Amino acid sequence: MSFARLAGIAGVGFVVILIVANLLLTAAGFPTPSEAVSRDEITTVFAAGAGSLRLASALLPLAWLLATIFAVGVCVCLRRDEQTRADPWSLVGLAGVLMQSVVFTSVEATRLALISAARHDSGVAGLWGLYTALFGFNQVFLATALLGLSMFGIRTGSIARWHAGIGLLAATLLLVTATTSPYGVGSVNPLALLGLTGWLLWLAWIVAYSVILIRRAPGPAAA
Template identity: 85%
Template structure:
């Protein structure tokens, strides 16, 4: 299997895992960033839903691996000229993908710590919840960086349609605005949380579209195999 097709499949797998993990958490009653919840409600949910949270968290290492393969595939496989140097915008996008994986590791670790605190030391829930919401909010800026970098790269190489790049840039703007206002949501709900949710959903659509591009642009096996010498 060529790397372009592998990267496209990785992008689709990344989206599937994220949707599955979020459905698990939603079904268990975990509050979303756009949903107001009291400290007592947060403590109750994290104390009772540890099984669902652990299962969702166990899926994420695979998601981060797939996201990295996807981003590298975009950077390497969609260049116009294989001999040309790497486009700077592709490096911006790759950096955004890698940084969001690093920061979201901290988000997920804090969420697991909330489960432990809710079960054994409820007094630490408030501080950990504040840390979680701050990390979750600021992480959106790295999603925005990935969207801007890889959208600009797609436009410059002619790999993406205008609607696709426009979707990526719109999602980046919404996520960046939400990240900027995240300090105002540490003790409650970010006033732009719904915009962030829309930006996140657009980010998933954008990845799926990019993944299909990678799969379609992958050369057929017959085109890659050298003709036998007679």
């Protein structure tokens, strides 16, 4: 199997894992960082839903690995044949994917720590504030990935303008939401819906890029 095809499958797998993990958390009643919830509500749901949270979190290491393979696949397998070095925009996109994985590791670790805090009724409010702040700021790295890889796709002719347009729109929405995320700590970010829209567009953008990678014929860069 060529690396291009492997990277495309990895991108689809990444999206599937994220959807499954979020469905598990939604079914268990976990609040999103944009919801207005009391300390008692947070304590109750994290104390009662530890099993679902652990299962969802256990899926994420594989998701981060798949995201890295996908991003490297885009950067390497979709370069022009005459390019002798990496395009700067591809490096911006790859950096964004790697940074979102690093920061979201902290997001998930904080969310898992809330299980212990909820059971011992200690530090719940502080950890929830840290979780919402990390979650909000992480969106800037999604925006970075979308911007870099969309610009790279346009420069190399690998993606259509509508595809790049989705990426740039999603990047704008996520950047705006990340910028206003401090106002969501201890409250509700008034622009949280924009972030959700950007995140959904990010998933669609990855699937579209993955299809391009899967369909790409093996070549010297993809071997």
